[in-house]
Amino acid sequence: AQKVTQAQTEISVVEKEDVTLDCVYxxxxxxxxxxxxxxxxxxxxxFLIRRNSFDEQNEISGRYxxxxxxxxxxxxxxxxxxxxxxSAVYFCALRGTGANNLFFGTGxxxxxxx
Amino acid sequence: EAQxxxxxxxxxxxxxxxxxxxxxxxxxxxxMSWYRQDPGLGLRQIYYSMNVxxxxxxxxxxxxxxxRKEKRNFPLILESPSPNQTSLYxxxxxxxxxxxxxEQFFGPGxxxxxx
Numbered sequence: 006a007q008k009v010t011q012a013q014t015e016i017s018v019v020e021k022e023d024v025t026l027d028c029v030y031x032x033x034x035x036x037x038x039x040x041x042x043x044x045x046x047x048x049x050x051x052f053l054i055r056r057n058s059f060d061e062q063n064e065i066s067g068r069y070x071x072x073x074x075x076x077x078x079x080x081x082x083x084x085x086x087x088x089x090x091x092s093a094v095y096f097c098a099l100r101g102t103g104a105n106n107l108f109f110g111t112g113x114x115x116x117x118x119x
Numbered sequence: 120e121a122q123x124x125x126x127x128x129x130x131x132x133x134x135x136x137x138x139x140x141x142x143x144x145x146x147x148x149x150x151m152s153w154y155r156q157d158p159g160l161g162l163r164q165i166y167y168s169m170n171v172x173x174x175x176x177x178x179x180x181x182x183x184x185x186x187r188k189e190k191r192n193f194p195l196i197l198e199s200p201s202p203n204q205t206s207l208y209x210x211x212x213x214x215x216x217x218x219x220x221x222e223q224f225f226g227p228g229x230x231x232x233x234x
Binding site: 009014040042048049050052055096098105106107109110111112 | 150152154159160161162163164167169175177178207209211222223224225227228230
């Protein structure tokens with residue numbers, strides 16, 4: 006069975022603080038894919054990153070970075086020097102090989118206070 | 120512009136009145152899917168389609184129907200809506216490539232309220 010857990014329901018930080026959003030997953034597949042999506046207040050889903058299970062390299066894109074650790078089944082997302090525009094709900098998702106479904110976590114609502 | 124479109128974006132209806140939410144993609148993707156988003160539950164898949172005339176149930180298919188008569192369109196049909204189908208609905212599409220690594224492209228969402 007596939008499962009994604011985002012234990013942090015809501016997080017508030019003050020602008021310019023760093024914040025890490027946790028994602029823990031469960032899967033029996035040996036090959037799988039992990040995703041992060043952002044849902045701003047306007048409601049659309051914005052793709053942020055995809056990582057496959059064979060690539061444990063951390064990734065950095067501007068103020069965003071992702072830490073993938075297979076040993077702990079985690080794929081955490083860090084925003085450095087947060088900004089008000091980062092306020093959104095962030096979803097972590099998992100997809101197994103050949104699967105036709107994305108399994109989403111319940112999301113973490115991030116509020117950045119100016 | 121590559122996109123997934125949904126209509127309507129907002130809909131308020133009454134119990135039992137049949138409705139259809141349309142979804143269209145212009146990327147020639149083989150796969151399409153419908154999700155519903157509910158507070159505290161994330162997004163859950165309702166139905167998906169692998170190509171024209173090929174559809175299958177997702178995790179929460181009860182009360183919904185779909186059809187895929189053309190590659191670009193994947194309408195979601197609620198034959199007899201009930202209040203527990205009040206939700207935010209997303210359509211998604213993605214290409215068929217080996218390994219299933221591709222991201223899913225999402226439409227803008229349809230907020231449905233059933234009174």
